[in-house]
Amino acid sequence: MKRMIGMAAAALVVPALLAAQAADTSKLKDPSALKEQAPASYKAAFDTTAGKFVVDVHRDWAPKGADRFYNLVKNGFYDECRFFRVIPGFMVQWGINGDPEIQQHWRGAGANLTDDPVKQSNKKGFISFATGGPNSRTTQVFINYGDNSRLDASGFAPFGEVTSGMDVVEKINSDSGEKPNQGSIQQNGNTYLKASFPKLDYVKKATIQK
Numbered sequence: 001m002k003r004m005i006g007m008a009a010a011a012l013v014v015p016a017l018l019a020a021q022a023a024d025t026s027k028l029k030d031p032s033a034l035k036e037q038a039p040a041s042y043k044a045a046f047d048t049t050a051g052k053f054v055v056d057v058h059r060d061w062a063p064k065g066a067d068r069f070y071n072l073v074k075n076g077f078y079d080e081c082r083f084f085r086v087i088p089g090f091m092v093q094w095g096i097n098g099d100p101e102i103q104q105h106w107r108g109a110g111a112n113l114t115d116d117p118v119k120q121s122n123k124k125g126f127i128s129f130a131t132g133g134p135n136s137r138t139t140q141v142f143i144n145y146g147d148n149s150r151l152d153a154s155g156f157a158p159f160g161e162v163t164s165g166m167d168v169v170e171k172i173n174s175d176s177g178e179k180p181n182q183g184s185i186q187q188n189g190n191t192y193l194k195a196s197f198p199k200l201d202y203v204k205k206a207t208i209q210k
Contacts, residue, residue, distance in 0.1 A: 028077055028102045031111040038070035043209040044160070046078075050172045050201045053165025054209070055127055062116035062159035065129050065137065069159060070208065072139060077102075078206040082193045084185060086174040088145065093130055094203065095140035096182065098190030106138050107186065113137040116157040122148040125166050126158040143169055173201045 027033050044055045059066040072078060077097060085093035097103040105111065114135045122128060122144050130140040134155060143162060144151075162169055176197045184192045193200055 025102065027075055028097070029105045031106060034068075034071035034075060036067070036071055036074070038067045042070060043163075044069065044073045045207050045209050046165075046203055047205045047207075048083075048168070048172070048201055048203050051165060051168035053162055053168045055160045056163045057160035059159075061120050062118075062128075062157040064113045064116050065157055065159035068113055068129070068137070068139075069141065073206045074208050076206075077139065078203050080190060080202060080204075082180075082185075082190065082197075082200040082202045083172050084176075084180040084182070084193065084197075084200065085142075085178050086172055087177060088174050090146065091142040091144050091148065092169060092172050092174075093140060093142040095130070095138075096185045096189075097139070098193070100187060100189045103139075103186055103189065111138050115155055116159070118152050118155060118157045120158040122151040122156055122158055123161075125162040125169075127160050127162065128156040128158045131155060145170065173199050175199055 038057070038059050040059050042057050044057060046053050046055070057066050057069060078095065080098045081094050081096065082098065083092050083094045084096065085091075097106070112135055113129070115137070120126060124144055124146050127141055127143045128151070129137040130142055131137050131154075176199070180193060180197055180200070184196075
């Protein structure tokens with residue numbers, strides 16, 4: 001009898017978990033739902049196929065960028081994201097969701113952030129959002145491999161820095177360089193990347209540290 005009760009309870013729990021997962025995915029399809037203000041400072045931990053690294057974020061450096069990054073990490077947007085652009089000596093870039101059904105909601109103007117003033121320089125280990133021009137930040141980010149201060153004048157505003165695991169960041173697989181096509185990633189996600197660039201490292205899980 002006890003076993004039957006336990007099985008019945010489990011039967012109730014599983015649908016609840018599935019519903020919670022569905023709700024999380026649904027939230028990622030609505031950029032307007034991810035507007036929580038981030039703490040003044042916080043740590044984002046990345047567990048990747050290359051190892052682990054931690055980003056310390058400072059909201060006063062770039063408030064809008066720090067808030068967006070906080071919401072994306074907290075809600076699992078970067079989980080399973082591939083590091084699709086890796087240029088030794090320059091930077092590593094990621095942030096296109098592996099599920100095109102999610103990513104499509106972050107491509108329109110409604111998902112764009114207005115620019116933050118550039119208060120910090122793009123030095124080694126500093127992280128910024130990638131842009132396609134003024135007021136176009138969405139989900140893609142990059143970590144500088146060296147002194148890229150020349151990017152400052154173009155509006156790339158660092159919002160944090162890698163404080164643990166920079167050696168991991170620097171060993172992320174760079175064999176594919178800039179070959180992965182961003183349009184194909186947007187359209188076909190990880191299906192395209194797994195088939196065409198199977199050696200790409202990726203984020204297994206990103207979390208906000210308590």
